[in-house]
Amino acid sequence: MYNSVKNYFKILVLTLVAQGLFISTAYSEEAGHYGLGRIATQEEIAGWDIDVRPDGLGLPAGSGSVADGEGLYEGQCASCHGLFGEGEGRWPILAGGFDTLSEGRPEKTVGSYWPHASTLYDYIRRAMPFTAPQSLTADETYAITAYVLYLNEIVDEEFVLTKDNFSTIVMPNADGFFEDDRPDVRNPTCMKDCKDPSLIKVTSTIAGVTPTEHMEEGSSNVAEEAPINEHGKGVYNQSCAVCHNNGMAGAPITGDKEIWADRITPGMEAVIKRAINGYVGEDGAMPAKGGNMSLSDEDVAAAVHYMIEQSQ
Amino acid sequence: MKKLSENTTDLLQEIKTEAAELPQNKRRDFMLNGLKLTAGTALATAVGKVVAGQENLPPNVPTWQKSLGRGVVSVPYGQPSKHEANLIRRTVEWLTADKIASISMSPLHKMKGIITPSGLHFERYHGGVPEVNPDDHRIMINGMVDRPLLLTMDELMSFPSESHIHFLECPANGGMEWRGAQMEALQFTHGMLSGSEWTGVKLSTILQEAGIKPGAKWVLAEGADAAGMTRSIPLDKALDDTLVVFAQNGEMLRPEQGYPVRLFTPGWEGNTSVKWLRRLEVGDMPWAQREETSKYTDLLADGKARKHSFVQEVNSVITSPCPENPIKRRGLLQLEGLAWSGHGKVKRVDVSLDGGVSWQTARLKGLVLSKSLTRFGMEINWQGEPLLLQSRAVDETGYVQPTLSQLREVRGTNSIYHKNSIHTWQVQTDGAVNNVQLG
Numbered sequence: 001m002y003n004s005v006k007n008y009f010k011i012l013v014l015t016l017v018a019q020g021l022f023i024s025t026a027y028s029e030e031a032g033h034y035g036l037g038r039i040a041t042q043e044e045i046a047g048w049d050i051d052v053r054p055d056g057l058g059l060p061a062g063s064g065s066v067a068d069g070e071g072l073y074e075g076q077c078a079s080c081h082g083l084f085g086e087g088e089g090r091w092p093i094l095a096g097g098f099d100t101l102s103e104g105r106p107e108k109t110v111g112s113y114w115p116h117a118s119t120l121y122d123y124i125r126r127a128m129p130f131t132a133p134q135s136l137t138a139d140e141t142y143a144i145t146a147y148v149l150y151l152n153e154i155v156d157e158e159f160v161l162t163k164d165n166f167s168t169i170v171m172p173n174a175d176g177f178f179e180d181d182r183p184d185v186r187n188p189t190c191m192k193d194c195k196d197p198s199l200i201k202v203t204s205t206i207a208g209v210t211p212t213e214h215m216e217e218g219s220s221n222v223a224e225e226a227p228i229n230e231h232g233k234g235v236y237n238q239s240c241a242v243c244h245n246n247g248m249a250g251a252p253i254t255g256d257k258e259i260w261a262d263r264i265t266p267g268m269e270a271v272i273k274r275a276i277n278g279y280v281g282e283d284g285a286m287p288a289k290g291g292n293m294s295l296s297d298e299d300v301a302a303a304v305h306y307m308i309e310q311s312q
Numbered sequence: 313m314k315k316l317s318e319n320t321t322d323l324l325q326e327i328k329t330e331a332a333e334l335p336q337n338k339r340r341d342f343m344l345n346g347l348k349l350t351a352g353t354a355l356a357t358a359v360g361k362v363v364a365g366q367e368n369l370p371p372n373v374p375t376w377q378k379s380l381g382r383g384v385v386s387v388p389y390g391q392p393s394k395h396e397a398n399l400i401r402r403t404v405e406w407l408t409a410d411k412i413a414s415i416s417m418s419p420l421h422k423m424k425g426i427i428t429p430s431g432l433h434f435e436r437y438h439g440g441v442p443e444v445n446p447d448d449h450r451i452m453i454n455g456m457v458d459r460p461l462l463l464t465m466d467e468l469m470s471f472p473s474e475s476h477i478h479f480l481e482c483p484a485n486g487g488m489e490w491r492g493a494q495m496e497a498l499q500f501t502h503g504m505l506s507g508s509e510w511t512g513v514k515l516s517t518i519l520q521e522a523g524i525k526p527g528a529k530w531v532l533a534e535g536a537d538a539a540g541m542t543r544s545i546p547l548d549k550a551l552d553d554t555l556v557v558f559a560q561n562g563e564m565l566r567p568e569q570g571y572p573v574r575l576f577t578p579g580w581e582g583n584t585s586v587k588w589l590r591r592l593e594v595g596d597m598p599w600a601q602r603e604e605t606s607k608y609t610d611l612l613a614d615g616k617a618r619k620h621s622f623v624q625e626v627n628s629v630i631t632s633p634c635p636e637n638p639i640k641r642r643g644l645l646q647l648e649g650l651a652w653s654g655h656g657k658v659k660r661v662d663v664s665l666d667g668g669v670s671w672q673t674a675r676l677k678g679l680v681l682s683k684s685l686t687r688f689g690m691e692i693n694w695q696g697e698p699l700l701l702q703s704r705a706v707d708e709t710g711y712v713q714p715t716l717s718q719l720r721e722v723r724g725t726n727s728i729y730h731k732n733s734i735h736t737w738q739v740q741t742d743g744a745v746n747n748v749q750l751g
Contacts, residue, residue, distance in 0.1 A: 032521030036470055037453075037463040044462060045454050048591055051532060051542065054600045080409075090409035102615035106726050108606065113617075116600045123602040126540035127439065130413075133538045177609060180621040182730075184722045187704075187712040189662070191671045200667045201751035202700070202738060205493040210500050211405075214398050215636050221398045241379040255386075 050134075052122040056167050059121065062138035063162035066155065069147025072140055076129045085109070085151040095151040098172065111152025115177055117169040121145045232306030235299045239292040244307060250284020252311075260311035271308075272301045398422070401432060402499055407488070412440040413539070415482060417503025420629075420650065421636035425678065426477065426685040428506035430566045436482055436504070437568075438603075439538030442588050446572040449536070451518075451556070455593035458523030465572050469558060471513040471521070476555070476578065479652045479685045481505040481624050483581035483608060483729040490725040493749045498634040501735065501747060505652070507685035510576050512557030515550050519594065528594045532601075533575045536590035543584045544598035545577060549622070553578050556589065579654030579683035580622040581729070583608050613724025624654035626713050627732040628661055628688070628705035639694055639743035647690045649674070653707035654683055660706045661688040667700030667736065667750050668715070674703070699739035700750065716749060 052058040074083065082088050085095030097107025106112075110120055125141045127133050136144070146161035154169065155161070161169075236244070236254070243251035252259040264271055276297050278288030289295045295303075368374035392399060401416040408414040416435040418428055446465045454460040482504035488494055495501045519531070524547070531550045535541035545554065557576040558565060565571040570587030577584045583603055598604065598620070610618040628651035633639050651658040657680055662671040677687040688703070705713045716733035738748040 032459065032461075032523065034471060034517075034521055036467040036521065037461040040452050040454060040460040040462040045452065045460055048452055048534075049454055049593065050540070051534070051593065051599050051601070053595070053597065055597070090406075101611060101617075101726075102613060104725075106611060106615075108611065110606075113611075114606055116605065119600050119602055119605050122599075126542070127538065127602075130439075130538075133439065133540065176615065177605075177617050177619045180618055180623075182618075182621065182623070182625065183711055185714040185718045187714040187718055189671075189704075189706065189712050191662070193669065194671070195667075195669055197666065197669050200669075200700070202667075203492060203749045203751060204738075205496050205747050207496070209406075209494050210496045211402065212496050212635075214402075215497060222395055237375065237379040245380045246383070 050122075050125055052118045052125070054116040054118045056118065056163070059118075059163045059166055060138040061163055062142050063160055064139050064141070064143025064146050065160040066143075066146045066150040066157050068139075069143035069145070069150070072136075072144050073147045076136075077144065080130065085148065094148055101173070101176070109152065110148055111154060111172060113173050113176070115171055115174050117145070117149065117154075117166065117171055120148060121166075229302060229306040229309060231299075232302035232304075232309075235295060235303040236306050239290045239295060240303050240307065243290070251286070252284075254307045254310050257311055260308060264308060268304075268308075272297075272304050275300050275304050396422075399432065401435060402503075404488075404495070404500055413438050415484070415504060417499045418506050419499050419636075420503050420505065420631050421498045421634050423631075426507045426650075426681075426687060427561060428508060430508065430561050430563070430569065433480070433506040433508065433560075433566070433569055434482065434504050435568050436582060437537070437539075438541050441567050442537045443567065444536055444572060444588055449572055449590070451573060451589060452591040453518060453522040453594075454591070455532070455595050456525040456528040457519070457594050458525065461518075461522045463518075465558070468513060468518075468556065468573065471517050473511055473513050474555065475509055475511040475559075476553075477507065477509045477679070477681050478576070478578045478683045479505060479507045479624075480576075480582050480585060481627075481652070481654075483583065483621075483624065486731040486733075486735075487728045489749070490720070490727060490731055493747045496747055497636055498629065498631060499636065502629045502650075504582070505650075505685075507652075508560045509562070510555060510557045511559035512555040512573075512576060515554040515556050515575070515592070516552075518556055518592070519550060522594075524594060527596050530595050530598050532591075532593040532595065532599050533584075533586040533589060534591040534593070535570075535586045536588040541583075541586055541588075541603065542599065542601040543586055543603055544601065545575075545584060546620075547594075549577060549580070577622070579624060579656075581608065581624055584622060608729060610723065610727040610729050612722075612727065621730055624652070625730065625732045626653035626655065626658065626705045626707040626711055627651070628658075628703040628713055629735045630663070630701050630703050630737055633701065633739060633743075633745045634737055635745045635747060638745050639739060641743075642695050643693065645692050645694045647674075647692055647701070648677075649688050649703050651686045651688055651703070651705035652684065653705070653709075653711075655711065656682045656708040658686040658688075658705055659708045659710075661686075662704045662706075663688075663690050664702040664704070665692065665699045668702055668704075668734070671704065694739075694743075696741050696743075698741055699737075700748070701737040701739060701745075702734050704734050717751075 049058070080088055080091035081094050085093065087093035093107060094110050097109040097112035100107045100112060114120065121141060124136065124144055142161045146155060146159055149155045149169065150157060150159065154171070244254045247253045252263050274286060276289060279286040289300050362372055366372070399419050399422045401418060403414060403416040414437065418432050418434045423432070449465055451463045451468055485504035486501055489501065529547050531545045531547060533543055533545060555576040556573060558573045560566065560569055565574060570589065573589045574587040575585050575589050604619065610621050612618065628649060630647060630649040632648045639645060647663065649661070651661045658676065661674045661676065663674045664671045672690065674688040674690040677689050680686050714733055719731065719733045736748050736750050738746045740746070
């Protein structure tokens, strides 16, 4: 007894010391106002902080050549982006499109539009290949980046991209962007005679480019359900639901899987027979045809099927 | 049925006979139930002949009133009526290469008020919806901070929180119509827009907990999805009204909306409200990520592109009538619409019935909140005349929603993003409504 009390105090003191130490680290004057969370370790940060800035901050050590990039690109990228960066289907076009930015149909590619090479490295590193993000090594990412730059004629085929020479890459459209300067339009709030009605020209849509089936006259607004035993459901609602929805007179509740699994043990035929002829037992009483003798045997059978379907 | 009413007496006799054979203790219940059922069916038969398709209309008693309905927790998480099956998000398949990096639109034509049910909030994914386990989810704060932090969801939710009602809009909303009208439904012209009550911790609270170092100007927000979605947010916005949100419309965020935690930048383009938020990095310059250089920059006619165009300027659209809601009868018609501004409150909405020749000021209906969807309405008397319906919103900064011609004049047609121009619905003499543009 004495020992256990002594041990208890020993543990208590140790706990207090431990807590005191904890408090002195987490709640020191350096701690935030709420003292929530813990300090992230350098290792944890290194695992998650994968971004690369235009000034090169965040680039990992490593290198990759255009030649190595070609093989990697053909294996990992070409199925969506095309062998020459031309893009398959609606997947992004990566190369070309130079001098198209002010045309009617501009082609915004890595070469024609992207202002920084760092974005290419960063994006491949975090999000590519599409189906296996963050699966490439630093060197593989350098190599693929180099190859996409090569496809855009920004580097030559001998080029080897490294952390150290990254800052020498200048993208063709580096000066193509400006900071938000909106509002760029001013619409006066005219209320009357704002324009000449005879000059209004109305242009409609090109029909058939958007899905509109749901808007057509008579299109069903009702959820499609799995095909159900409509006849049985009707009979059930009319003649069976009053007891079988709530278990009146010991009736097995429709939807109660456990009870119904038990009830159908003797077989479907026996259950239907019981429903037609009535049944009285320790577990409840079932009037013949639920007391609705206008129902045919087929009606009752359909209702029984419905109840069992709803209880599986 | 008929047979029953003719043979009621016989039936009662039958029940009586059967009941006589029952053990004494069962007899009472049996008689009671048998009689109840017989009385019920006899009553239903007495109604007489029923015209097909009108079984549920007066003077008939509707079928759903003649049987008991389902009880509590038969559907533990409630669902809309099966008769509202058309009230769903939709996409336009050809817009994107794949559904994993794609967008769906909210059914604005059927929505009421200023809150979008969470399950109808438009979707935008760059790498699909990640299934994040909240117990294994962490929010890292690193970069130019005194103390790089790692927060659990429980710790995040232990900071003081706030709830605000705001719209969220993809800046590409309406972007398919710069060159001409092509979407034949409101859901597709304006449906990249939703409104919710968002609950979360102010980003300023979390950044101050970590301690912002002098010289810091930007914050990078990063998602835990397959795209590792990232955006650079100016520190001013981060310290203003930006929230780290964990709940939407009274419950934890839906997976589609960033469960268990997302950034929320009120009034700004939806892409900056990074979902499945896993990391916030403080720095002294923007990171020039893919989604703020290659995408979400606005290419102008001269080949130069506007960047960091964050704010969703004032916009509005008439939601009824619209292509999905044609006019069904002559007489008084409740015209209704939505207006919103990323700069603050909607001050006024004007409506034109004649393609912008003359305008009348509409009524603002209900709540008028900053950076929130705002309802407007007007009663018109329609007698079958063709109309060119337009709405024009003005926000509290005095900025007036522009015409499409005005926007095209300064931006050309290649911008994709931030098309907030006055929209036109053409009402035909039969009440049908088409999407048109005016030259």
